[in-house]
Amino acid sequence: MITINEALQSVLSQRQSYGTEKVKLSGATGRFLAEDIFTDLDAPPFDRVMMDGVAIRLGDLDNPIKPSYIIQGIQAAGTPQMELLDADHCLEVMTGAILPIGADTIIPYEEIETTDGNAHIQLEKAAKRFVHYRGSDSKKGQKIIPKGKLITAADIGILATVGKADVSVAKLPSVAIISTGDELVEVDQTPLPHQIRKSNVYTLWSAIVKEGILSKMYHINDDKDALVKTLSDLMDAYDVLLLSGGVSKGKFDHIPDVLSDLGVHKLFHRVAQRPGKPFWFGHHPEKGTKVFAYPGNPVSTYVNHLFYFQQWLHASLGTPLQPEVKTLGEKIPGNPNLSRFVSVSIDAKTGRAYPFSHNGSGDLFSLSKTDGFLLLPQRDGDFLEGEQLEFLCIR
Amino acid sequence: MITINEALQSVLSQRQSYGTEKVKLSGATGRFLAEDIFTDLDAPPFDRVMMDGVAIRLGDLDNPIKPSYIIQGIQAAGTPQMELLDADHCLEVMTGAILPIGADTIIPYEEIETTDGNAHIQLEKAAKRFVHYRGSDSKKGQKIIPKGKLITAADIGILATVGKADVSVAKLPSVAIISTGDELVEVDQTPLPHQIRKSNVYTLWSAIVKEGILSKMYHINDDKDALVKTLSDLMDAYDVLLLSGGVSKGKFDHIPDVLSDLGVHKLFHRVAQRPGKPFWFGHHPEKGTKVFAYPGNPVSTYVNHLFYFQQWLHASLGTPLQPEVKTLGEKIPGNPNLSRFVSVSIDAKTGRAYPFSHNGSGDLFSLSKTDGFLLLPQRDGDFLEGEQLEFLCIR
Numbered sequence: 001m002i003t004i005n006e007a008l009q010s011v012l013s014q015r016q017s018y019g020t021e022k023v024k025l026s027g028a029t030g031r032f033l034a035e036d037i038f039t040d041l042d043a044p045p046f047d048r049v050m051m052d053g054v055a056i057r058l059g060d061l062d063n064p065i066k067p068s069y070i071i072q073g074i075q076a077a078g079t080p081q082m083e084l085l086d087a088d089h090c091l092e093v094m095t096g097a098i099l100p101i102g103a104d105t106i107i108p109y110e111e112i113e114t115t116d117g118n119a120h121i122q123l124e125k126a127a128k129r130f131v132h133y134r135g136s137d138s139k140k141g142q143k144i145i146p147k148g149k150l151i152t153a154a155d156i157g158i159l160a161t162v163g164k165a166d167v168s169v170a171k172l173p174s175v176a177i178i179s180t181g182d183e184l185v186e187v188d189q190t191p192l193p194h195q196i197r198k199s200n201v202y203t204l205w206s207a208i209v210k211e212g213i214l215s216k217m218y219h220i221n222d223d224k225d226a227l228v229k230t231l232s233d234l235m236d237a238y239d240v241l242l243l244s245g246g247v248s249k250g251k252f253d254h255i256p257d258v259l260s261d262l263g264v265h266k267l268f269h270r271v272a273q274r275p276g277k278p279f280w281f282g283h284h285p286e287k288g289t290k291v292f293a294y295p296g297n298p299v300s301t302y303v304n305h306l307f308y309f310q311q312w313l314h315a316s317l318g319t320p321l322q323p324e325v326k327t328l329g330e331k332i333p334g335n336p337n338l339s340r341f342v343s344v345s346i347d348a349k350t351g352r353a354y355p356f357s358h359n360g361s362g363d364l365f366s367l368s369k370t371d372g373f374l375l376l377p378q379r380d381g382d383f384l385e386g387e388q389l390e391f392l393c394i395r
Numbered sequence: 396m397i398t399i400n401e402a403l404q405s406v407l408s409q410r411q412s413y414g415t416e417k418v419k420l421s422g423a424t425g426r427f428l429a430e431d432i433f434t435d436l437d438a439p440p441f442d443r444v445m446m447d448g449v450a451i452r453l454g455d456l457d458n459p460i461k462p463s464y465i466i467q468g469i470q471a472a473g474t475p476q477m478e479l480l481d482a483d484h485c486l487e488v489m490t491g492a493i494l495p496i497g498a499d500t501i502i503p504y505e506e507i508e509t510t511d512g513n514a515h516i517q518l519e520k521a522a523k524r525f526v527h528y529r530g531s532d533s534k535k536g537q538k539i540i541p542k543g544k545l546i547t548a549a550d551i552g553i554l555a556t557v558g559k560a561d562v563s564v565a566k567l568p569s570v571a572i573i574s575t576g577d578e579l580v581e582v583d584q585t586p587l588p589h590q591i592r593k594s595n596v597y598t599l600w601s602a603i604v605k606e607g608i609l610s611k612m613y614h615i616n617d618d619k620d621a622l623v624k625t626l627s628d629l630m631d632a633y634d635v636l637l638l639s640g641g642v643s644k645g646k647f648d649h650i651p652d653v654l655s656d657l658g659v660h661k662l663f664h665r666v667a668q669r670p671g672k673p674f675w676f677g678h679h680p681e682k683g684t685k686v687f688a689y690p691g692n693p694v695s696t697y698v699n700h701l702f703y704f705q706q707w708l709h710a711s712l713g714t715p716l717q718p719e720v721k722t723l724g725e726k727i728p729g730n731p732n733l734s735r736f737v738s739v740s741i742d743a744k745t746g747r748a749y750p751f752s753h754n755g756s757g758d759l760f761s762l763s764k765t766d767g768f769l770l771l772p773q774r775d776g777d778f779l780e781g782e783q784l785e786f787l788c789i790r
Contacts, residue, residue: 025582025597026597026600029601029604029605030605039760041586043760044591045586045588045590045591046588046589052643052644052645052646074646076577076617076646076647077576077577077578077589077617077645077647078576078577078578078579078589078590078617079577079589080587080588080589081588081589092646094645094646094647095643095645096576096578096645096691097578097589098588098589137758137760138760144760144763145763149763150790152601152763152789152790153598153599153601153602153605153697153789154598154697154759154762154763154765154789155762155763156597156598156600156601157594157595157597157598157601157693157697157759157762158594158759158760158762158763159597160582160592160593160594160597160598161591161592161594161759162592163582163583163584163585163592164582165582165583181472181473181491182471182472182473182474183472183473183491183492184473187420187555187558187559187560188558188560189558190558191436191440192475193440193441193475193476193493194441194472194473194474194475194476194492194493195440195473196439196440196556197555197556197557197558198555199552199553199555199556200552202420202421202551202552202554202555203548203549203551203552203555204548205421205551206424206547206548206551206552207548209424210424210425210548222471222472222473248447248490249447249504250447250472250489250490250491251447251469251471251487251489252471252472252489296491298552302548302549302552322743323743324746325743325744325745325746326746327722327746348717348718348720349720349783350720350783351719351720351721351722351783363532364549364552364553364556365434365438365532365533365539365553367549367550367552367553368539368540368544368547368549368550368553370549388744388745388746394547394548394549395545395547
């Protein structure tokens with residue numbers, strides 16, 4: 001059986017770009033940048049006043065300040081640049097204003113008294129100029145956000161500053177989410193004694209909405225002909241199929257056979273991991289469709305999706321997902337045969353992860369109480385208190 | 396000056412409920428539950444077959460297994476419960492199926508050979524029954540998600556399982572985001588030499604979209620009459636106003652005066668923190684409007700918003716936000732006068748936070764490279780390597 005790392009590399013080998021598109025700035029949050037972003041102006045764009053006070057022409061900082069200056073006017077933030085007409089004059093200036101022409105030093109209000117249109121200065125020498133010089137943070141034309149970055153709220157502010165009203169972002173793949181299994185009924189139905197309601201497709205739908213993708217849900221019964229017909233159609237219409245159920249060893253687990261009949265190239269089936277071992281992954285060489293066929297157990301489906309699909313999506317559209325790490329709070333015995341996703345809760349004070357006991361991979365309800373999963377790689381030795389391990393957050 | 400903890404308690408004292416509403420399950424992700432959620436059935440809802448194989452009637456586990464059973468049929472998952480007609484008969488059963496009436500034990504396929512409609516069993520005694528009994532995970536009527544919880548993808552699956560096609564959630568407050576400052580121009584304009592483009596309002600808009608709130612943006616010039624008129628109208632129309640700029644000590648920083656004239660009750664102005672010291676917070680006693688007036692610097696605005704507004708929103712709509720903690724990677728000197736939000740990057744291997752140097756609170760571009768902010772409370776002693784500190788994530 002393939003290891004979790006081999007499975008992940010296989011999934012990542014199928015990363016694919018779906019092209020780019022322009023979106024309005026207001027719709028760009030959470031998308032992946034498809035262009036490098038440069039400053040279009042120096043930052044700050046002008047010699048910027050840093051204190052409320054008066055601007056004077058001093059020349060050398062060692063020059064003595066005159067005891068009194070004639071106030072010529074006010075240079076407010078957002079008003080065109082004024083000019084200091086004479087070395088005996090000053091201009092009142094506000095933080096954020098452009099430094100007036102002919103001025104070079106700000107004296108803060110704290111050091112000044114004003115009477116009859118004159119500013120009387122109680123300093124003999126200036127300590128600092130209090131000017132934030134044009135281009136001192138960054139020069140025009142400097143790269144400030146690289147292509148491939150996931151756009152955060154902070155990036156939105158930066159894109160606004162440099163005038164990107166429209167942004168080029170990676171196009172998202174179209175995704176179909178497909179439940180299989182004759183025991184499944186709709187959410188608004190009351191199950192008969194041998195039935196249960198669908199749930200995995202809703203979890204997947206919600207997880208994908210958080211990535212900005214509006215997917216569509218389908219259901220196919222455990223009938224080989226129906227599976228062949230519908231899956232073939234869906235592969236024509238969608239870039240990615242996410243299936244849940246039908247990949248174990250039962251008499252009606254037709255998915256692997258049907259996918260093979262439809263020309264989907266299997267990259268692997270079954271991974272040395274718990275939960276989620278029967279995960280099947282492949283792609284259609286001509287149609288380009290990627291097929292993630294998850295086992296039917298709710299926790300198995302969700303953990304496989306979090307681990308494999310998310311990393312595939314980020315690698316496809318932008319830059320690889322940087323895994324989060326957490327410190328293990330207590331010893332867990334090693335397992336040389338399997339990698340394990342262990343449901344944990346995070347201690348609020350220490351940030352450490354503690355295993356959270358539940359009833360096995362079918363126990364959906366425990367997922368609401370868990371903070372996420374620690375990934376314990378397959379190995380002989382124990383996992384020790386204080387060890388750093390990869391963490392999949394589900395909040 | 397008020398401390399950061401006093402300021403936070405003051406903000407949280409203004410938490411408020413905005414009522415509840417029913418939404419479709421597909422629109423419930425990221426909302427706060429306004430009802431307790433209970434199981435509507437036992438889990439599992441029936442005695443569930445755990446292995447593919449044959450079901451027999453054994454009685455006591457110590458009873459010997461017959462060498463051969465007549466195969467009476469197949470009990471598949473999702474088909475109505477069948478009945479084992481005789482102790483010499485067996486039924487083939489699939490994982491997830493209901494246990495047939497009259498059967499009590501599953502023998503996995505691995506232990507069986509089938510010929511001519513008979514199952515020949517190579518075991519003398521059964522080790523386990525391989526039945527997941529009805530209600531063994533949870534009984535009908537058990538509370539599984541408490542009111543107030545933020546709804547995650549995992550919760551969506553649980554809500555589907557228990558048949559919540561419509562969910563009662565907390566209504567969201569309506570929010571107006573208001574920029575002030577004559578130096579600001581629109582994103583699609585080229586600034587004159589003394590102007591800059593708006594950016595804070597876009598960052599705030601994007602941060603709030605992530606909370607599920609579609610806010611609206613407004614701009615008001617540094618003109619007292621315009622501020623009075625527009626802010627009064629906006630307080631009638633919105634539950635929350637987020638302002639950016641105009642709260643410092645300059646000649647045109649009218650916001651505190653105007654809010655006071657409009658009857659907004661100031662809870663505090665200025666907090667012993669860096670950046671973001673001039674933060675102003677208040678509420679209108681009659682209209683109920685909450686006013687978060689942030690300083691104009693981009694980093695100041697954003698960090699105040701992340702810290703104060705997010706905690707206010709979670710406390711108002713559901714359960715208080717559980718702060719994340721990170722381990723400090725290197726020593727930072729203490730400061731007895733100020734709490735500090737320190738921009739950090741997180742080491743991918745160790746998960747430790749390292750201070751990220753930038754040009755001060757105005758340096759918007761640095762926000763794209765940072766992973767978040769560590770909160771260093773005001774104190775004399777150094778912050779030591781390995782210490783746990785509160786972390787605000789910006790990714």
